[in-house]
Amino acid sequence: MTCAFARWTCARAWARPCARWRPQPFRTPGRLPRIGSPACSPFAPLTIRRALLILRACTTRRPIGCARYPNWSSWATTMRIGSSLSRWWPQANELRTFEMTKRHPDTELVHAGEGVTSAATPVTTPIYSSSTFRFASAAELEAYQQGRSKSFIYSRYANPTVMAVEAKLAAAEGGEAAMLLSSGMAATSTALFGLLRSGDEVICSAAIYGGTLQVLSSFLDRFGIRARFVSMDQLGALESLIGPSTKVVWFESPTNPTLRCADIAVVAAACRAKGVVSIVDNTFASPVNQQPLALGADMVMHSATKYLNGHSDVTAGALVSSKALIDRVMPARKLLGGVLEPASAYALGRGMKTLGVRIARHNANALTIARWLETHSGVSRVCYPGLESHPDHDIARKQMRGFGGMVCFECRDGQDGAVRFFDRIALIQRAASLGGIESLCSLPVLTSQYGLSNDQLAEAGVTSGMVRLSVGLEDSDDLIADLRQALGS
Numbered sequence: 001m002t003c004a005f006a007r008w009t010c011a012r013a014w015a016r017p018c019a020r021w022r023p024q025p026f027r028t029p030g031r032l033p034r035i036g037s038p039a040c041s042p043f044a045p046l047t048i049r050r051a052l053l054i055l056r057a058c059t060t061r062r063p064i065g066c067a068r069y070p071n072w073s074s075w076a077t078t079m080r081i082g083s084s085l086s087r088w089w090p091q092a093n094e095l096r097t098f099e100m101t102k103r104h105p106d107t108e109l110v111h112a113g114e115g116v117t118s119a120a121t122p123v124t125t126p127i128y129s130s131s132t133f134r135f136a137s138a139a140e141l142e143a144y145q146q147g148r149s150k151s152f153i154y155s156r157y158a159n160p161t162v163m164a165v166e167a168k169l170a171a172a173e174g175g176e177a178a179m180l181l182s183s184g185m186a187a188t189s190t191a192l193f194g195l196l197r198s199g200d201e202v203i204c205s206a207a208i209y210g211g212t213l214q215v216l217s218s219f220l221d222r223f224g225i226r227a228r229f230v231s232m233d234q235l236g237a238l239e240s241l242i243g244p245s246t247k248v249v250w251f252e253s254p255t256n257p258t259l260r261c262a263d264i265a266v267v268a269a270a271c272r273a274k275g276v277v278s279i280v281d282n283t284f285a286s287p288v289n290q291q292p293l294a295l296g297a298d299m300v301m302h303s304a305t306k307y308l309n310g311h312s313d314v315t316a317g318a319l320v321s322s323k324a325l326i327d328r329v330m331p332a333r334k335l336l337g338g339v340l341e342p343a344s345a346y347a348l349g350r351g352m353k354t355l356g357v358r359i360a361r362h363n364a365n366a367l368t369i370a371r372w373l374e375t376h377s378g379v380s381r382v383c384y385p386g387l388e389s390h391p392d393h394d395i396a397r398k399q400m401r402g403f404g405g406m407v408c409f410e411c412r413d414g415q416d417g418a419v420r421f422f423d424r425i426a427l428i429q430r431a432a433s434l435g436g437i438e439s440l441c442s443l444p445v446l447t448s449q450y451g452l453s454n455d456q457l458a459e460a461g462v463t464s465g466m467v468r469l470s471v472g473l474e475d476s477d478d479l480i481a482d483l484r485q486a487l488g489s
Contacts, residue, residue: 125164127346131155157334161342165349166318169308172287172352174294175320179333180345184283184303185211186338187317191301192216193336194329195248195277198224202248205235205262206459207255209281210449213456216250229459232392235262238270246274252281253292254396257408257444257468258461259284259383261392264399268296277325283307283435288359289402299325306435307405309351310358314344358437358473362405365479366471370407372480378417378487380465383408406434407469408444411487414465418443421467424486427478434470439479442468 103111133152135141143149152158162180170178181187192215196202204216206229216227230241235251242249249271253262264280271278279299280292286307292300302308304316317340319329333339340348363386370384382389385396386403396403411417422430428439432447442448449462457463471479 125161125346125349127342128155128160129342155342156337156339159339159342159345161349162340162345165345165352168349168352169287169302169304169318170320172355173282173300173320174287174291175300176323177326178318178320179326179329180304180340180348181317181319181333181338182340182344183315183338184301184305184317185215186336187301187303187319188212189215190332190336190338191279191299191319191329192220192225192248192250194332195325196220196225199245200247201226201228201243201245202250203228203230203238203241203246204249205230205232205251205255206456207232207258207260207461208250208252209256210452212250212281213452213460231459232260232262235267238267239273242270242274242276246276248277248279250279250281252284253290253399254284254385254404254406255460256284256448257383257406257466259385259390259404259406259408260461261385261395261399263395264290264292264295264297268292268298271298272296284404284406285400286355286359286404286435288356289363289404290400293320295399298322304348305433307359307362308355308435309348310355310435310437311347311351312433312436312438314347314351316340316344316348359402359405361473362471363402365473365476366405366407366469367403368476369469369471369479369483373407373409373483376484376487378412378421379409380412381410383410405471407471409467409469410463411465411467414463415445416465418465418467421486425482426485427474427482428469428486434468436470437473439472439474440470442470444468 132154135144135151135153140149140151141153144151144153152160155162166178166180169180170176179187179190181190188211192202202216202220202225204212204227213229217229220227226245228241230238232255234241238249249267251262251267253264254260268278277298278296279301280297281302282290282292282300283303283306287300299319299321302318302320304318305314308318309316317338319326321329366384367386370382370387373379373382374387374389384390384403384407385392385400387393390396411421413420422441422443425441428441430442431440432442434440444462444466445457445464448468449457449460452460452462
């Protein structure tokens, strides 16, 4: 309305005065003067300057600084056009729109102040907590549904905050696209359901996170999808194991909790030769230490709860791959509903900004502690890929820039020694999960591998006397002092 009124005003300013044309007085709300009245006659004569002031008031809805008419701005945006104008200008009726009426306070509380503020250019992507987004027209909505528009419609499908963090993660991993989900297990199940169907087979290393193992061994089989588990050594000769129904090979490197490392380039090459999708769980390494996509893998999975976030206050998962593969998996996220909500995505993105400096400290502290543990008489074995004694040290050196913040060791007294150590630690916190700035300790048989059979534990290389450390950012001397007193007799 205001634009149409402004156009009429400007046209009136440039038109030659006509004695036969005399508009009737406008009726305005409150005590404002009527146009054409002797008290206030802005239209007689109507100068170009005054018309431009009216145009500014109608289009910007800001005060125009007119001393003579201090209420001109609010009057210009809320006035009702008199009915007599229509006899001289037939289009005047179009100005009587809902925009021109004074709204009820309840309505203003809902709508006032909403929308994009062009004057604000934030340094960080804000939290778009809106669950749904506006469309300007039916044509724009149709364009979105046909894939011709990049507009947002619903946050379960896409959200600006989530997409900003996805772009950050894709760049960090060297992928074309990324997908954020509500947890690492949501990422795992979404990838598997998005790529597999009844009758397909997935090959997976036996040394794997317990939750992933349970999904593969006892859940997918309800949908006619078979899982076959192989040893780390068999992963190195994978081509002979891939059958006609094999569609996905899933493995971790380093593994949880024994930190075994697979030669990613070798596994990826075997999968590519057979047309099979290779997926690497890169949670323990992080993109700072290892980039599986650059080594030939097709997709990377993260429990973003861990190192990517790094502060133990967000639960999230992620998939990174080519745009084509992410597009294949996207319907599973939309329909299963495992998308990450915007506030958590914002916190995750903030944590990722410090990933490089955090990982450097994790790497240094973990290597120091692993070397110290190797010298302690109460420890029978230390699992850390940065140690020369680790069976996959050469592979780790070839494909990793750093060896990560996870250390696993086995107590010489078995489960009794592990339980005794666990109960004695003071600075290091007894908790599941990993990758935060604080050091955490867990017993794999009671956490990540809990519920697995003895055969499954043996295949994964997990023993009852094993302790897993997530080494944080504390001073390494303080951490070693806590380890020393907990391991003492």
